[in-house]
Amino acid sequence: MSLRTRLLLALLGLVAVGLLVAGIATYSALRSFLLERVDQQLREARGPVAMTLASTQIPGLSGQPSGPGQPSLPPGTYGELRDAQGNILNKISYSYGTETQPTPLLPSPLPGASAQTANGTLFTTGATGGSSARFRVLVQSVPAVERVLVVAVPLTETTQTMGRLLGIEVLVFALVLVGLAIASWLIIKRDLRPLETMADTADVIAAGDLSQRVEPAEPRTEVGRLGLSLNAMLEQIEVAFAERAATEEKLRRFLADASHELRTPLTSIRGYAEVFERGARDDPEDLATAMRRIEEESQRMGVMVDELLLLARLGEGREPEREPVDLARVVSDAVGDARAADGRDISLEAPAELVVTGDEHQLSQVIANLLGNARKHTPPDCPVHVRLASEAGNAGEAGEAVLEVADEGPGLTPEVAAKVFEPFYRADKSRARQSGGAGLGLAIVAAIVEAHGGSVALRTQPGKGATFSVRLPLASSQA
DSSP states (O other), X not given: OOHHHHHHHHHHHHHHHHHHHHHHHHXXXXXXXXXXXXXXXXHHHHHHHHHHHHHOOSTTOOSOOOSTTOOOOOTXXXXXXXXXXXXXXXXXXXXXXXXXXXXXXOOSSOTTSSXXXXXXXXXXXXXGGGOOOOEEEEEEEETTTTEEEEEEEEOHHHHHHHHHHXXXXXXXXXXXXXXXXXXXXXXXXXXXXXHHHXXXXXXXHHTTOTTOXXXXXXXXXXXXXXXXXXXXXXXXXXXXXXXXXXXXXXXXXXXXXXXXXXXXXXXXXXXXXXXXXXXXXXXXXXXXXXXXXXXXXHXXXXXXXXXXXXXXXXXXXXXXXXXXXXXXXXXXXXXXXXXXXXXXXXXXXXXXXXXXXXXXXXXXXXXXXXXXXXXXXXXXXXXXXXXXXXXXXXXXXXXXXXXXXXXXXXXXXXXXXXXXXXXXXXXXTTSOHHHXXXXXXXXXXXXXXXXXXXXXXXEEOTTSOEEEXXXXXXXXXXX
């Protein structure tokens, strides 16, 4: 059953119950009011009927008593006078010359015949002769003369009035329910139309179009607030799917590049092994060359595998060692090692001590990779500048250690600079793998710095060199 049908049935059910309760209350109140009027008529008719019965000497008189001052009683009013033993002494029926009126069916013994009450006993009874008429009966005991007076008034008008009221209530009940059903159906259909629109949009989204958004999306109505929540959820889902797609694409490219990079040294090793098998073992010079190249390619492949394992461990989100590290000493040692390696002009500006928290070995690798990148991609006579300093944080924030490795080389274009931290990316595609590396150095730098809660950035322009900037949180003692 649809929501629209359930709402309509619930509304009609509630209204039907309300109308039924109101109809019963109205019917009961009017019936009680009319019976009170009849009872009042009975009490007012006691005197006239008693006088008529007492003055009439002929038992069984039927008709309208004459005489001045006689009240006009309802047609069919019945009077009866009994003695203390219940014998009928006299009776009268006010027919006013019309057809014979039915008389009340009085029970035996007569209720209230022996009761001595000022207002008498009232009850409702049927009619004699199988008539459907109903009577309201008043039984008044008169102990002083040992008589019992019975006065009955037909309830014909009351019954007709109540029947007409019941018919009107049923008709109104039906008309109200039918009108309410039609109006409610139209209103509910109109108000639920936004939900149907949302359902249609959800079908499109389920088919794969995550760019769709539901309407309405406004804070004024419940449906609008639902639309806002759904749109916010769709934004997050779309971002998550986009990130997953980007991650999968990076993973596929990473695996393809890794396979390609590992295939190269393996191909070289296999080639020199075939050369060895074809006769190089008998030529000392060819044998030395083959063994040297096999060893170099094996070492290069081992370094590449170690770098890949390091990237994989960093990608798993493992926390690095958290120990105080004197970054000034680590930078100074790395610069000294680089100077000793090729005599490059490398300047250093650093404080005597600057402590951060992290893994000393990984931080050393960051500096070594940045210096190695500058040495590989700039001419031998190009100077390199290394600067290390601290920056105070804002109110309530820790300070940062800022490491910059700048060269005066050819620089990079914006397109190339945007990709230098991707694995296996090399700006110079023509560079030999022996000198250019596998393109994992800067990717490892970015992964290590991110694992330490820092950030790395590149500032460069063609012809104006490149500056790599690494920011790391200071240890709490220096924050």
